[in-house]
Every structure is written in C-alpha cells, then in structure tokens.
Amino acid sequence: MKNNKRKIWESPWSYKEGWIISASLLIIGFFLEYVTKNSFRTNISWPTNFYILLAIVAITVSAYIFGKHSKFIKWACSIPAAITAVTVFTVLTLAMGFTIQDSSANSEIVNALGLSDITHSWPFILSQIYLLTTLGMVILKRIIPINIKNIGFTLNHLGLWIAVSAGVLGSGDLIRLTMDLHENDTNWIAKDESGNSIELPIAFELKDFSLEEYNPKMGLVDNISGELIHKDGKNLYLVDNKITCNIDNYKITVDTFYNESGFVFGRYVPVNDIGAAPAALVHITNTVTGDTISDWISCGSFRMPYKSVKLDSVKSLLMIPPEPKKFTSDVKIFTQEGNSFAASIEVNKPVKVQDWEVYQLSYNDEMGKWSSLSVIELVKDPWLNVVYTGIYMMIIGGLFLFWKGKKNSKTE
Amino acid sequence: MAWINFPLYAIVSGILWILGATVSWTRLKRSNILAIILSTIGTIVFGVFITKLWLVLERPPMRTLGETRLWYSMFLAAIGVVTFIRWQYKWFLTYSLLMAILFIVINILNPETYNKTLMPALQSVWFVPHVIVYIFSYALLAASSLVAVFGLYNIYIKKKNDVTGLKDLADNIVYIGFAFLTFGLLFGALWAKEAWGHYWTWDPKETWAFITWMGYLVYIHLSYKHTKSYKTAFWVLSLAFVFLLICWFGINYMPSAANSVHTYSS
Structure with a gap:
C-alpha cells in the first residue's frame, strides 16, 4: 500500500489505480444512466446472453494469455484490484440497502440516477463487469498451471464467477407465471407479471385444495383505534381447551373451545358447516378489581360475524383468525404428449414438470379453508443448473476455508 | 406458553458463566481448568433449556429475533470456551460470556409468549x-x-x-x-x-x-x-x-x- 515513490499509472499498479478505475466506472455509469433516462431496461435473453458469456470468457482468456506481462493484467490479478472491485460493488449494494427499490417512493434525482432500480442500472452493470474481470483473471492465474493445492481457491473463486455470471446473464431467460386453479377445472393458461395470458404445454386440474390451520390466537384490542395491542406478536396466545394465560391485568381461562361452531340461541355449538367459525367460552378475571366475566369470543368467518368481549372502556378481548399451518393442492397434470399424472403441490415442496417448477402460491384468503381456488406459480429458469454448479462449488470451497483456515490457504 | 422457566435457566447459566470468567482471572491452582468447567456447565444448562423449548414448542425455536438470541448466547459462550481452551485468552472468555449474558438479559427484559405457529414458508x-x-x-x-x-x-x-x-x-x-x-x-x-x-x-x-x-x-x-x-x-x-x-x-x-x-x- 505504501508505494509513494511510484507515480500513478507506473508499474506496478496498486490501490490508487484501482480506486481511480472504480470511481470512473461509477461516474460513467451514473452519467450513462442519467443520459439514457433508464431506457436501458431490456433483459438480454437467449441466445444473446450465451454469446455475451462466450465473449466474456474469450476476452478474459485471450487477454490473460496474450497480455500476461502487461501492467494491467498483472494488476487485474492482484488483491488491490479484487478489494477495489468488491468495495465498489458493496457501495452500490449499500445504496440498494438504503433506498427503497421502487421509483414511486423516491425523488426524481434518485430515479434519474437509477438508484431506485439499482440491479438494472449502468453503474451496477459496469461494477459487475469489473468484478468478473478481476475474478476471471485471478482464476486463470491460479489454474494455469493446474496445482492441486489451489483446489479450495479455485472452488471458491470459480464457483462465485460461475454463479454470478450465469445468474446475471441468465436472468433474462427466467420466466415466472401464475395460474388460477378452480376445483375440478382444468387450466393451461397462465399469466405473466404484466397480466398477459400465456398458453402452456402443460395443464393442471385441481382435484382438491386443502388447508390445515393452527388454533386461533387471542389478544387485546384497543376499543377506540381498533388496533391489536400485541407488542410485536408477544401478547397473543393460542386458544385451546382449558388453557390459562395472563394478559396485562387479566387472567383468562378458556373453558370450552370449538374449532368449528355456529351461533345458536345466544351460544356457540359445534357444527360442521361451510363457514363454521372457531369460538371459545372464556372466563376472565380482572386481577386488580377481582371482577369476573364469562362470555364467548369468536373470530368469525366469511359467513359469520366476529364476537369480542369488552373488558373495560379501553380494551376488549378478541380472537384472531387462525393462521395456516399447511396448504396443499392435489392436482392432475397433463402434458402435450398425452401423459397425465397426479401430484401434490405444497409450500416448500414444488413439483417439477418438464422444464417448469410448480409452486403453491396462494388461495382465496377470505374463504380460508373453504377456498376452492388455488393459485400456483410456474417458474422456468434454464440457467439454474449452471448457477447451482457455482453454488455447490462454493459450498465445497467453504469447507476448505473452514478446514484449512488461514495459514494453509497461503499456497503462494 | 410464556417463558415458563427461562429466568431460572438463565440465572443458573449466568451465574456459572460469571463464576467461570472470574475464576479465570484468579491465581487459584488450576484456575483455567476450573474456569473451563464452570463455563462449560453454564453452556450445557443453557443448551438444555433450548432443547426443552424446542420439544415444548414442537418446532425449532428459531422463528423470532428473541429465539435467535437464545442460540446466539449459547454459541457465543461455547466459542468463548473453545477459544479459551485453545489460546488461553482470559479477556476473550470474559467478553464472550458477558455478551452471552447481555443477550439473555435482553430476552428477560422482552419476554415472549412462545407459540407453536410456524408459517408454511418456514416449514422446510x-x-x-x-x-x-x-x-x-x-x-x-x-x-x-x-x-x-x-x-x-x-x-x-x-x-x-x-x-x-x-x-x-x-x-x-x-x-x-x-x-x-x-x-x-x-x-x-x-x-x-x-x-x-x-x-x-x-x-x-x-x-x-x-x-x-x-x-x-x-x-x-x-x-x-x-x-x-x-x-x-x-x-x-x-x-x-x-x-x-x-x-x-x-x-x-x-x-x-x-x-x-x-x-x-x-
């Protein structure tokens, strides 16, 4: 770092040159962004992205082979280049971390500089090129000639290079669609993010949508504002038969709890109808005054009103609609070739059909467990395996990092 | 499902950790070994609490910030002990145990009502x-x-x-x-x-x-x-x-x- 006698741009380049290059990239990037007025937002897709990837590899490799002794290439393989490249990328990511990534939430100047959509902005693209260049150069330096000692290094650096380049260039080929499925209907038309209909080579028939719920929770609500006094979810209790809990100065005991009930002659009774709501008979003691109340609470459903108990002029006891535990779509899937098979789509358990990953996305919230609508998401990402190769390489590389620590990683 | 017995476990662990850290600075015979034993027991006690909580909740206690702080305290204490065994830095053991205690105190001051709900996105x-x-x-x-x-x-x-x-x-x-x-x-x-x-x-x-x-x-x-x-x-x-x-x-x-x-x- 201390190389004051060397004039700038004289060999060997170090941090000064790195910072100047970084700053120039930022300035050029923001200038381009300002001039092109965010118009450069087209996603590069197949096969253009593949050609660009080939070009990047070809340029990096030939620049390295033919310019190995030039001061630029020597520098590009160096730690100062790596640190400045990572730093400038971090600075842009920090800007993303501090700015809402939505143009409607920001001022004109922020939008004009591309700061409300940083991942598609020129400075970000240039910074990625800088990062991939220095990363590519140092990888070549270490893998030519091949040395088994460099395996940890190679896995980490090449893995990162592969994951980032494939992730960035492949994003143009990523397709995310949603499809509404109604029970006993077959659908092969999905919608993209802009709402355009897209016909798919696969079709889905929703046989059954099922939703399991947790018990509802109860908590205090402010009589005037109508807002829950939940203290970040800490003052809410799951309702169950014969439980007792203390909320503020109230001791609450659940005498009876029905998961599904109907309101008949002033009381709740268990029923098995569509829209039957959870209800609980609670016994409330004010621990300060000693007053007691016994009454029903219910969160209601799309067919039934809710019922709360007023505790005093400020607070009431309320039952909160149950949270979903698990929701599943049992579907039959048809392909264009005439094949069909049954599958269960669940959150965290997507189903793979041809090139598509199929996810359980949502349902009709208002209807809850009686929803006959299920929304699925279909994702196609042809570059996924390439990105995963990079990720797995980094995981194995991480094991080397962990196992060998610092001293042994110094192979030079 | 309140904190049940959290303060009890927390206090036992905390005292053991404070004793461990203090002993490491004394000139007692085998003070290092004693410090390691005390801090280790403190960490184990805390681990037992986390295990019990996991069993009671029927889900991993890792959903809320307060729950992640529990793990953090336990790991910090464990790392302090292991580092002490390896390098014998007394200040390091002391600071990591104090940090672990600090996070426990934060949890005692912000009691949570643990509940069993775990949204489907987290069930994986x-x-x-x-x-x-x-x-x-x-x-x-x-x-x-x-x-x-x-x-x-x-x-x-x-x-x-x-x-x-x-x-x-x-x-x-x-x-x-x-x-x-x-x-x-x-x-x-x-x-x-x-x-x-x-x-x-x-x-x-x-x-x-x-x-x-x-x-x-x-x-x-x-x-x-x-x-x-x-x-x-x-x-x-x-x-x-x-x-x-x-x-x-x-x-x-x-x-x-x-x-x-x-x-x-x-």
Missing part, C-alpha cells in the same frame, strides 16, 4: 441448517469484532504496535465464521428456490446479507495480502460487524426494508 428441511449456521457464524464474527475492537484499543490507547497475536486470533475466527456465513447465505439461496421460486431476489434481508458477506470478503483479502496492516484490518472488521448487525435486526427499523419477505415475528 432448510430451516434448521440455515438458521443454525447463520447464528453460529454471527457469534463467531461477533467474537472476531471483539478482537478487532480490543486490537484498536491496543493500537490507539495503549500505543502498542505489535498486535500480531490478536491479528492471528481474529484471522482464525474470521475464516471459520466466514465459511459458515457463506454456508448460511448459500443454504438460504437454495431454500429460497424451494420456497419462493427463485434463489436470489434482492429482498432487503438478502441485500444486507450480501453486504455483510462482502465486508468480510474485503477483510479476508486485505489481511491475506497485507499481513501487517493491523489498523486497516481491524477497522474493516469492525465495519463489517456493523453491516452484520444491520442485517440481523437493524433492517427491522429501516424504511427501505419495509417490504421484506423475511418477516416472521408478527
């Missing part, structure tokens, strides 16, 4: 490895930032120029911590693909996790090349930990992160 085989690996790395990296702050204190206040021992310690911890940070990040990406359809969406939590990762990446490269530039290295290490804290809970207070999908507490 990735949940436990992702969180454990992350919190373990957070605890290690917190330990490394302790070393960094102590190093800066030595350089600026005590005017000591040779802090090689501290730098080596920091490096050793950071390498392991960074490996785990990388696992956490990548497991998160693999999980995100299963749960949300894409491995990386620049969600605010992801953005800050990436910033944190890059902060430590800079430290590792810097310390690899410039083994003797202690000041810069320690400053970078301290700054990286600030990013980590923002990522862990700072973003809960940031308007730019209001739409994060990583919100599970309410």
Whole structure:
C-alpha cells in the first residue's frame, strides 16, 4: 500500500489505480444512466446472453494469455484490484440497502440516477463487469498451471464467477407465471407479471385444495383505534381447551373451545358447516378489581360475524383468525404428449414438470379453508443448473476455508 | 406458553458463566481448568433449556429475533470456551460470556409468549441448517469484532504496535465464521428456490446479507495480502460487524426494508 515513490499509472499498479478505475466506472455509469433516462431496461435473453458469456470468457482468456506481462493484467490479478472491485460493488449494494427499490417512493434525482432500480442500472452493470474481470483473471492465474493445492481457491473463486455470471446473464431467460386453479377445472393458461395470458404445454386440474390451520390466537384490542395491542406478536396466545394465560391485568381461562361452531340461541355449538367459525367460552378475571366475566369470543368467518368481549372502556378481548399451518393442492397434470399424472403441490415442496417448477402460491384468503381456488406459480429458469454448479462449488470451497483456515490457504 | 422457566435457566447459566470468567482471572491452582468447567456447565444448562423449548414448542425455536438470541448466547459462550481452551485468552472468555449474558438479559427484559405457529414458508428441511449456521457464524464474527475492537484499543490507547497475536486470533475466527456465513447465505439461496421460486431476489434481508458477506470478503483479502496492516484490518472488521448487525435486526427499523419477505415475528 505504501508505494509513494511510484507515480500513478507506473508499474506496478496498486490501490490508487484501482480506486481511480472504480470511481470512473461509477461516474460513467451514473452519467450513462442519467443520459439514457433508464431506457436501458431490456433483459438480454437467449441466445444473446450465451454469446455475451462466450465473449466474456474469450476476452478474459485471450487477454490473460496474450497480455500476461502487461501492467494491467498483472494488476487485474492482484488483491488491490479484487478489494477495489468488491468495495465498489458493496457501495452500490449499500445504496440498494438504503433506498427503497421502487421509483414511486423516491425523488426524481434518485430515479434519474437509477438508484431506485439499482440491479438494472449502468453503474451496477459496469461494477459487475469489473468484478468478473478481476475474478476471471485471478482464476486463470491460479489454474494455469493446474496445482492441486489451489483446489479450495479455485472452488471458491470459480464457483462465485460461475454463479454470478450465469445468474446475471441468465436472468433474462427466467420466466415466472401464475395460474388460477378452480376445483375440478382444468387450466393451461397462465399469466405473466404484466397480466398477459400465456398458453402452456402443460395443464393442471385441481382435484382438491386443502388447508390445515393452527388454533386461533387471542389478544387485546384497543376499543377506540381498533388496533391489536400485541407488542410485536408477544401478547397473543393460542386458544385451546382449558388453557390459562395472563394478559396485562387479566387472567383468562378458556373453558370450552370449538374449532368449528355456529351461533345458536345466544351460544356457540359445534357444527360442521361451510363457514363454521372457531369460538371459545372464556372466563376472565380482572386481577386488580377481582371482577369476573364469562362470555364467548369468536373470530368469525366469511359467513359469520366476529364476537369480542369488552373488558373495560379501553380494551376488549378478541380472537384472531387462525393462521395456516399447511396448504396443499392435489392436482392432475397433463402434458402435450398425452401423459397425465397426479401430484401434490405444497409450500416448500414444488413439483417439477418438464422444464417448469410448480409452486403453491396462494388461495382465496377470505374463504380460508373453504377456498376452492388455488393459485400456483410456474417458474422456468434454464440457467439454474449452471448457477447451482457455482453454488455447490462454493459450498465445497467453504469447507476448505473452514478446514484449512488461514495459514494453509497461503499456497503462494 | 410464556417463558415458563427461562429466568431460572438463565440465572443458573449466568451465574456459572460469571463464576467461570472470574475464576479465570484468579491465581487459584488450576484456575483455567476450573474456569473451563464452570463455563462449560453454564453452556450445557443453557443448551438444555433450548432443547426443552424446542420439544415444548414442537418446532425449532428459531422463528423470532428473541429465539435467535437464545442460540446466539449459547454459541457465543461455547466459542468463548473453545477459544479459551485453545489460546488461553482470559479477556476473550470474559467478553464472550458477558455478551452471552447481555443477550439473555435482553430476552428477560422482552419476554415472549412462545407459540407453536410456524408459517408454511418456514416449514422446510432448510430451516434448521440455515438458521443454525447463520447464528453460529454471527457469534463467531461477533467474537472476531471483539478482537478487532480490543486490537484498536491496543493500537490507539495503549500505543502498542505489535498486535500480531490478536491479528492471528481474529484471522482464525474470521475464516471459520466466514465459511459458515457463506454456508448460511448459500443454504438460504437454495431454500429460497424451494420456497419462493427463485434463489436470489434482492429482498432487503438478502441485500444486507450480501453486504455483510462482502465486508468480510474485503477483510479476508486485505489481511491475506497485507499481513501487517493491523489498523486497516481491524477497522474493516469492525465495519463489517456493523453491516452484520444491520442485517440481523437493524433492517427491522429501516424504511427501505419495509417490504421484506423475511418477516416472521408478527
């Protein structure tokens, strides 16, 4: 770092040159962004992205082979280049971390500089090129000639290079669609993010949508504002038969709890109808005054009103609609070739059909467990395996990092 | 389902840890061994509490910030003990045990009503490895930032120029911590693909996790090349930990992160 006698741009380049290059990239990037007025937002897709990837590899490799002794290439393989490249990328990511990534939430100047959509902005693209260049150069330096000692290094650096380049260039080929499925209907038309209909080579028939719920929770609500006094979810209790809990100065005991009930002659009774709501008979003691109340609470459903108990002029006891535990779509899937098979789509358990990953996305919230609508998401990402190769390489590389620590990683 | 017996376990662990740290500074015969035994028992007691909580809740206690603090305390104490066994730094053992106690105190002051609900997005085989690996790395990296702050204190206040021992310690911890940070990040990406359809969406939590990762990446490269530039290295290490804290809970207070999908507490 201390190389004051060397004039700038004289060999060997170090941090000064790195910072100047970084700053120039930022300035050029923001200038381009300002001039092109965010118009450069087209996603590069197949096969253009593949050609660009080939070009990047070809340029990096030939620049390295033919310019190995030039001061630029020597520098590009160096730690100062790596640190400045990572730093400038971090600075842009920090800007993303501090700015809402939505143009409607920001001022004109922020939008004009591309700061409300940083991942598609020129400075970000240039910074990625800088990062991939220095990363590519140092990888070549270490893998030519091949040395088994460099395996940890190679896995980490090449893995990162592969994951980032494939992730960035492949994003143009990523397709995310949603499809509404109604029970006993077959659908092969999905919608993209802009709402355009897209016909798919696969079709889905929703046989059954099922939703399991947790018990509802109860908590205090402010009589005037109508807002829950939940203290970040800490003052809410799951309702169950014969439980007792203390909320503020109230001791609450659940005498009876029905998961599904109907309101008949002033009381709740268990029923098995569509829209039957959870209800609980609670016994409330004010621990300060000693007053007691016994009454029903219910969160209601799309067919039934809710019922709360007023505790005093400020607070009431309320039952909160149950949270979903698990929701599943049992579907039959048809392909264009005439094949069909049954599958269960669940959150965290997507189903793979041809090139598509199929996810359980949502349902009709208002209807809850009686929803006959299920929304699925279909994702196609042809570059996924390439990105995963990079990720797995980094995981194995991480094991080397962990196992060998610092001293042994110094192979030079 | 309140904290049940948390204060009891917390106090027992806390006392054992305080005793352990205190003993390490005394001139008792075999004070080091005694310190290790006391702190280890304290850590085990705390581990028993976490295990019981897991059983009672019927789900991994890793959903809320308060729950992750429990793991953090336990890991921090464990790392303090292991580091003490390996390098015999009394100040390090003391600080990590005090930090563990601090986080327990925060939890006692903010009692949670634990409940069994776990949203479907979190019900995955990735949940436990992702969180454990992350919190373990957070605890290690917190330990490394302790070393960094102590190093800066030595350089600026005590005017000591040779802090090689501290730098080596920091490096050793950071390498392991960074490996785990990388696992956490990548497991998160693999999980995100299963749960949300894409491995990386620049969600605010992801953005800050990436910033944190890059902060430590800079430290590792810097310390690899410039083994003797202690000041810069320690400053970078301290700054990286600030990013980590923002990522862990700072973003809960940031308007730019209001739409994060990583919100599970309410």
